[in-house]
Amino acid sequence: MLRKIVVGLLGVLLLGTAAMAANEPVTIDFWHAMSSGHQPNLQALITAFQAEYPHITVTLTYQGSYSALQGKINAAVAAGNLPTMAQVYENWVTPIESILYPIGPHMTMMEVGDIVDGLVPSNTYNGVLTTVPFNKSIMVLYYNADLIATPPATWAEFYDLAKTLTVDTNGDGTIDRFGTGLRPAANPEQFLVFLDQAGGSILNADWTEVTINDAAGMAAIQFLGSLIPYTFVTSDYMSDHMAQVAMFIDTSAGYNYNKTAATNAGYALGVAMLPVGPASQSSMIQGTNLAVFDVPNQTQAQKDAAVLLARFLLRAENTVFWAMKSGYQPVTRSAYETQAWKDFVAANPYQQAMSAQMLLGFSQILHPNYGDMRTILSTKFDEIMRGATGALDGLNSMAEEIEPLLSE
């Protein structure tokens, strides 16, 4: 009996100590690249988090542009003074995945399962959900609503419309308005969208083989090749050339820029889901994730606090708040079911297509050499769309140049 009492007392003591330790004041650093427009909204979320967890203080540090943030993180890795958590792109942390503190194992099954499907692989390292999505956008179709009453629903319709809308309005022999526009060098993800919609991928599932030039890849590149005469090719943002294109694929994050530019060009901007390809209507998700760093200068209490913050930001009401204020998309499925989001979509019809498209999204692969693959895609896709090389030749060159990257 006495033994039971002693064990019970010890248990209470341990739990009490743990509870006290859990409520020890802790300060965490959160580096981000959200400029002045987004900062008050991020701060509002942090304030709400701190109200819920009064023992945690979050030091938000704006590190400048994404490029500056990447530079600071790299320097901090070398110097050994990484923050507790940071906003990161996949390519930044793939080389340092060994010092990431996995967030997934500290989340409930329900929380993990709630993340939008297309965002899970790009945050999962060696089968473990390590980072979590934060500010995400999806590629959708923007179109001149004064010219196009019904946006194209299929690749075939997209082609026909692009062809019809390519015109030389003043008869001087040069095209004044193209049916569509692409940014192959700056945004090779546009090719990946068509590739995925055709059912293809850069590599096979276990990354042992290049599959970009299989039947699906050929279908995608041949379709894009057929669009060359009707495509305005540039590295600029399409918002700089709104009058020259009738419809184009671009990220949802660019909506405000595109809308203003369309107004300036004298037309109403429409937003639609991408036309359906041979295999799917998927689109590519881009944007940053949240990483917690497992490094000696961060205590366990700090890492735990950062995980709590990551989970807090994933909550439906918070990802919805962030999406409504920032223009990014919610990152959990339950968020799309909230009344707040439904009301927001109803009030902003362009969000309808973005939301629907987001749930059909896919992300980049986490191969360590993905960055090099992207450079090859960018170079060859640009060559193809500018007519410097044939579509199939360019595709095969992509495959040849990607092949050695698998063994590096």
Place this chain on the structure above:
Amino acid sequence: MRTWRERIGRAVPRGLGKPLGVLRGKLNPMAVYRRNPSFWKETGTAYLYLLPALVILTVFIFYPFFDAFRISLFKWGLLPPRPYVGFANYTYIFHDKYFWRSLWHTFYYVIITVPVTLFLAILVASLLNKGLRFLSFSRTSFFLSYISPIVAIAMVWRWMYNANYGLLNYLLSLLNKIPFVHIQPIDWLNNPDYALPAVIILSVWHYVGYQAIILLAGMQNIEQQYYDAAKVDGATGFQAWRRVTIPLLTPQLFFVFIMSLIGSFKVFTEVNVMLMGPGPLRSAETIVYYILRSSGRIDGATQHLGRAAAASVVLFGIIFALTIFQMTVTQRKVHYQ
């Protein structure tokens, strides 16, 4: 600065002090000077004053500079392991066609930008030196292009180069009013043939003011007596410029030439901001762009810090060789007053 003879005063009998290079041991004037306790005091003080700058230079310039050589021999990542790979990084870049293309683009840029800028700078400085009424205003105007941030300039020039609404194409279109002239608008930034020339034009405009101001300062330091002598000998204005101004301006010309050569090899921001990338078909990818891409700092590329360091070492070698060549060959032509 005092000559060694002025500094050692009467310590060495006249005639024994030169040529300095052949003097050794007791006859070496420096050896005599070093025995003087004041030498060490002066030297110590000088080094003390130099120390802060030396520390900064060592930490931020010399150490990274030598470390780049070391890193170029490793497969270097942000985290260990960083295996030694010998010259594999050099082998890789030498077999990479984009490395050679970026090198060619850089040479193309340098070969045109440096002489054209220098020529225009001489022209501008000479005009300013003619005694314009609003000299300080003109000087400031020309210098303004240099002191404006290059990112802001590149953004403005992006619009000036715009194929449809840009100022440059508008000015070209005015030429179409001349009979039989028909110039099509140029798609400056979106045509592989024009992307690099567009960067060159921007750079020439950006640097010509700076170089002109340095040359103007040099021109204004040339003693009037040389011009008077030339006048007495019956030289025309152009002859005086050709035979007096230019030769006596060679120290400044030499300085500007070397500095602009070194700077031009490092061209990057103009390309990255104005073209928002390496240009159509990578037609304006320069060597520094290649280095930054290899380091994973731009375009979402994979980090290959060893390769980036190897390419940096190659760039250093090229600039070093050219600078040595210039200092040995060109400096012979430099005249000091």
